[in-house]
Amino acid sequence: MAQKIKDPICEMEIDAAKAIKLTQGGITYYFCSEGCRQKFLKKPSVGKSEAPGNKSIYTCPMHPEIEQDKPGDCPKCGMNLERKAAPIGEEDNKEARILSRKFWIGLILAFPVFLLALGEMIPVFNLKAFIPSNFSRWMQFIFATPIVLWAGNIFFIRAWRSVLNKSLNMFTLIAMGVGAAYGFSSIAVLFPDIFPQSLKTHGEIGLYFEAAAVITVLVLMGQLLEAKARSRTGQAIKALLGLAAKVAHRIRDGKEEDVAIDQIQKDDLLRVRPGEKVPLDGIITEGKSAIDESMISGEPVPVAKIEGDRVIGATINQTGTFVMRTEKIGSETLLSQIVKMVADAQRSRAPIQKLADQVSGYFVPVVLVCAAAAFIIWLIFGPAPALAYALVSAISVLIIACPCALGLATPMSIMVGVGKGAQSGILIKNAEAIEKCEKITHILTDKTGTLTAGRPQ
Template identity: 50%
Template sequence: MEKKSKKNPDCCSGHAKTVDTIHKVYSCPMKCEGEKVYSSEGRCPVCNMNLKEVNIDLNHAHDRHENIQNTHSEANGKYFCPMHCEGNKMYEKSGDCPVCGMHLVAAEVEGADDDTTYEVMKRKFRVALFLSIPVFIIAMSEFFSFLNLDLIATKYTWGWVEFVLATPVVFYSSGEFFIRGWKSIRTWNPNMWTLILIGVGSAYIFSVIALLMPGIFPDQFKDSVGNVHLYFEAAAVILTLVLLGQMLELKAHSKTNSAIKALLNLAPPIARRVNNGEEEEIPLENVQVGDILRVKPGEKVPVDGIIIAGTAFIDESMITGEPIPSEKYNNDKVTGGTINGKTSFDFKAVKVGSDTLLSQIIEMVNEASRSRAPIQKLADVVARYFVITVIAISLLTFVIWAVWGPEPAYAYAFINAVSVLIIACPCALGLATPVSIMVGTGRGAQSGVLVKNARSIEEMNKVDILIVDKTGTITEGKPSLQSYESFNKLTNIEILQLAASVDTFSEHPVAEAIVKGAKKNDIEFLQIESFESVTGKGVKAEYQGVRIGLGNKRLIEDFGLSLTKEQENRSSQKQLVGQTVMYLIVGSQVEGIISVSDKIKPTSIDAIKRLQKMSVKVLMLTGDNENTAKAVSRELNLDGYVADCLPEDKYNKVKELQEKGHIVAMAGDGINDAPALEQANVGIAMGTGTDIAMQSAEITLIKGDLNGIVRARELSIQVMRNIKQNLFFAFVYNAIGIPIAAGILFPFFGILLSPLIAAAAMSFSSVSVITNALRLRKV
């Protein structure tokens, strides 16, 4: 049972005591259910890991209305309405939406299927089916003379038998449907349950009154012996078909988040910790940052870390979407949840629990699956007026048949009006978008494409210009030192020594390349003072009271200096072959240059070609110089480039293109890309880049190459196509079904639609929408 948070009894009155306000509770280290906590030790009901002790301030917990759960109770988690009746409002308990009556969906996907609701629905369906079959046979007996039921009992007596059999179907098996319908009317949010309440409720109440008081009905409703025609079989069979549809829908819905469940199951429950050469198996949640862990052949990597001994071939396909195992050596990163090949290696744990990449992926996918795409507004607007329109059509149908229909006119009018109510299904409209988003975001995560919200999926489909950074996006982001030359009296080695000494304080990839190159040449680093990073230009410092600068031409201008023609020529020669040149300034002179080069990723050329075939123009914006940018652009056959870009230049370029009517995606991996990523219609961060870039972006590519953008574009196309198919089916289904149910074909072909067939069609519509969305799992 769920327990409420323990609170100090005086806290609400403003006189909270300071003692006993810190309470020990327990939470899952994988954050399977977000911030949910439990009151006692045990295992997580989702992933089966040992719960970890945490402390909470009960006064604050009271303010946040936190729930402390018993570990042996059923895991309730948090739930939301799939129809988004109140936006993304979350509910603490499972059940029905208080607005529309739809069954609430778990916000945090569990590692194992929770079939409780499905099993309850299946049990009720079996009871309904068992009782509805004899009701249907009794009602249809006049069409099957061989049954001879009239020889056993009178038609009036059989009416009572129908009543006894149909009533449990209405009140036991389907009672919650009528509660949902009443809620929808009370809150003025008409939906599918409103139509069932009115349609089936009318058929059942009509039959009960006809059974008890047949004399109040006109002769049109009676047979030759005065019995009024009953509709118990319609009520029972319709509700049985609705139960079948709900059961199939619940089963199909559980498959929509199968990708997230697969991700949850990636983390192994134990890890092998190495201590003084001895191995010991420990629960995954006990792994601490800094622990040395061993992974044997075929085992899963437990947490994120860095290899310190051995080599590995890691299968990262479940997270990155890349089927080819990745070779790992000393100091290479490994990711929790990936699978080791045929070797054994040791690594140091760097990120554990909710900080691991796997946990962050699961959290992001869960969040994205609950978000709403702009296209859903269309379905929301239609659904808002849909039920009212259907009720109006049903009333009009009754009037038309009652006035102009054949005898018995009122009987025809009643049955056709009920058929109109039953066949309409606004749920198909409401489910068309969210189920596709849920399946699509999960599939994207399996391919290394993390989507933050549904809006970005829709926008990615419209993108016509992609802006990419150079370093770390097009290139590997691991530049290497190429050359170092002196312009004046300093030796080449002294140029490298000064440059590397300044760059020891910088985290820029180019600085790392220069420092690494100096270490390879066994150069001794100097004591540098007053280090300062100048965004988009380079770095400044002092050595023995002399000002030193290392950066691009803009930094030279900051020092009030300029290059000679000879110096320009020497640097241009290196830039024309794609090298990045940094100028070393000492005092009031440009003393030399240092050049580095960054290899273009092997995947970049093919990815850019594929994007261009998708009608996406690819532009490169880089802080590098004109010559280097031109060389890279020519090699990749880009649609354009802009060199010498500061962060504000990238941001302004995005705005400029947007003002011209373009839908712009921006891909980058550095801190300086964050403003442009935020401004773009779709910001795409490389998973190999900085955290701030990933926070600013709406899509993150785990693998960190342009093929991920191709995948994101293809995913967007497929998801939006799937949503449009769902919406089209829902619209067309109702546009065709409602007129047929109203009897539009009767004057021409003598065809009427039975309410039973209407109920089967209504149940089929929602299931078909979900089934269509499930096709995205194979994209």
């Protein structure tokens, strides 16, 4: 049966076997006619259809074994899935922008909630002398509602998914704590008469909107800092990709033309002049030169190259002009393989992380049991109003025991460490190698060109 795929320009469904093909950036595009192909070359951003089997893979930065072919949340920890490979020029971290907007709006709304609820503890900000109690309660409800239901909605979504996937995580605890505080307080404002007088203080039920609002904003801040750390780490990969040449001098039918690097095909002849970057991996067919391969080997001494020698993309041609035949393009090049290795290393798991994951797996159920026990004990043996004390105690256990650091410390350290190493030219194969470095006592290395620059200063 013929495999159908959509033309990215006219969106016509065509037979992949009979279509006109074009490969750019390691992705093959299919066109119904040469006209559509030429239109795509003039403005490749107009189409985004990919070849069968070339779909983007999304993975969890904390659980790299989780993979799927569309964006979403990790079923284990609830974090946003990220693309395995981010191309040059990809827009900034969308997750960080969304979290930033939620955090700042939530922070602005949480400030009046905090002042209305706890202002009497700070004489300068005591608003109860000027604002009627009933009005204050309604204002707290109005300000806290968008914080919890809009800014904090991601916690409830992830918590619900964790229940469906039978993989309770930190969002389960956060959602239960914030939800209990907000739900109890909302009922107290909307339906105050359903509570018995024994639960009231000065004729009113105590509210906990400030707890729900402040906890939501603080957790959002933590999520934002974490997302920005991952985004900065991704800059190391983009910096490596930025080493690649952007334009190549292609020789076709005896004429030389400048073309974008992603339009180069295998077996194309390219001319490389002194001072230019080698566009892609290939073999010299004419001429000779000296190539600075320090980007790959770390050695500053140029390597002599003659006809028949292979050259590596992103290295620098220093002296002569030569013609090369392209052998590898897109994800096949050595530079792309290095980028892939760095990305895989950032997602790899250290042996100690497996222990942390095992502890986290038992931690959440234990916390839920402790919170339930605290609620029951305070409800039975606590002073009046017992329900209020029981609720506060249970919420405190749920929120304070949130295992954020337990699950995130190791993977975040690996992610940032591997990224920093890549920026300094240190390529780390996997997280296990980092953990084993602690046992290193001696390092053997050559001096000239590695520890020194190979020339006097």
